[in-house]
Amino acid sequence: MFKFRKFLKKDKYIQVQEKNIVDNVEKKPSIPDGMWIKCESCGSIIYKEDVERNLNVCINCNYNFRLSARERLKLICDEGTFIEMDANMESKNILGFPGYNEKLEKEEKKSGEKDAVVTGICRIHGYKSVIAVMDSNFMMGSMGAVVGEKITRAIEKATEERLPIIIFTTSGGARMQEGMVSLMQMAKTSSALGRHSDAGLLYVTVLTDPTTGGVTASFAMLGDIILAEPGALIGFAGKRVIQQTINQTLPKEFQTAEFLLQRGFVDKIVKREDLKKTLGQILRMHR
Known part of the structure; x- marks a missing residue:
């Protein structure tokens, strides 16, 4: 009886852990809109502030936005x-x-x-x-x-x-x-x-x-x-x-x-x- 109760506790613990794993997978990383931009020429994904500091010119291929x-x-x-x-x-x-x-x-x-x-x-x-x-x-x-x-x-x-x-x-x-x-x-x-x-x-x-x-x-x-x-x-x-x-x-x-x-x-x-x-x-x- 003792072993059976212990097994039940363990099973409940496993269910909680599995729920936490599912919740973490479903949560998407929080990234502010407009932080990254895509260069229309080379296709690079670039940090927007880096582009703005470069007078809105791509830091990789020198494309002029x-x-x-x-x-x-x-x-x-x-x-x-x-x-x-x-x-x-x-x-x-x-x-x-x-x-x-x-x-x-x-x-x-x-x-x-x-x-x-x-x-x-x-x-x-x-x-x-x-x-x-x-x-x-x-x-x-x-x-x-x-x-x-x-x-x-x-x-x-x-x-x-x-x-x-x-x-x-x-x-x-x-x-x-x-x-x-x-x-x-x-x-x-x-x-x-x-x-x-x-x-x-x-x-x-x-x-x-x-x-x-x-x-x-x-x-x-x-x-x-x-x-x-x-x-x-x-x-x-x-x-x-x-x-x-x-x-x-x-x-x-x-x-x-x-x-x-x-x-x-x-x-x-x-x-x-x-x-x-x-x-x-x-x-x-x-x-």
């Missing part, structure tokens, strides 16, 4: 010098495109911006300049009426005050929800840049990933000096569309910043850590 407009301004402008222009300008559903109003609201909440470009006046290494920075977080940086208007006003401000203008481009192209109105921005921005050039003033473009479509076909490629970030996708039509049209296989590096540099479409590829210094040198030489 995309920056928001505000992150870019913080990186380029002298501290406390940026004065924003047309901050409250926002897009309207002028063509009554189905679902566009909801899309705009969603993109504003996601990006924290009214539209896909931020413009203003700043100093870079002490040199005053007008600056416009496109933001891929808002509808992939697509160009609609507001983007075109804000960039045109920035160019006209630079012409009026006889200042250089720097535009950071990133875009999926013209915004289809605005139809012909979006395509008109190509001519409008280009005309403003023509007047700025006629006044003998400097225009610098910095092409970032991706710069495509109507933006590439207008103000992105009109700079007196054209810089690009390493590995940036730059082109007009997509690679697949071109291959199907010409029935030829294109080079692997086609439409990259490096490909365009070799063929004279880009003047210099600049690492993110050197970008502010390079722009400062350009502004100093052309002051």
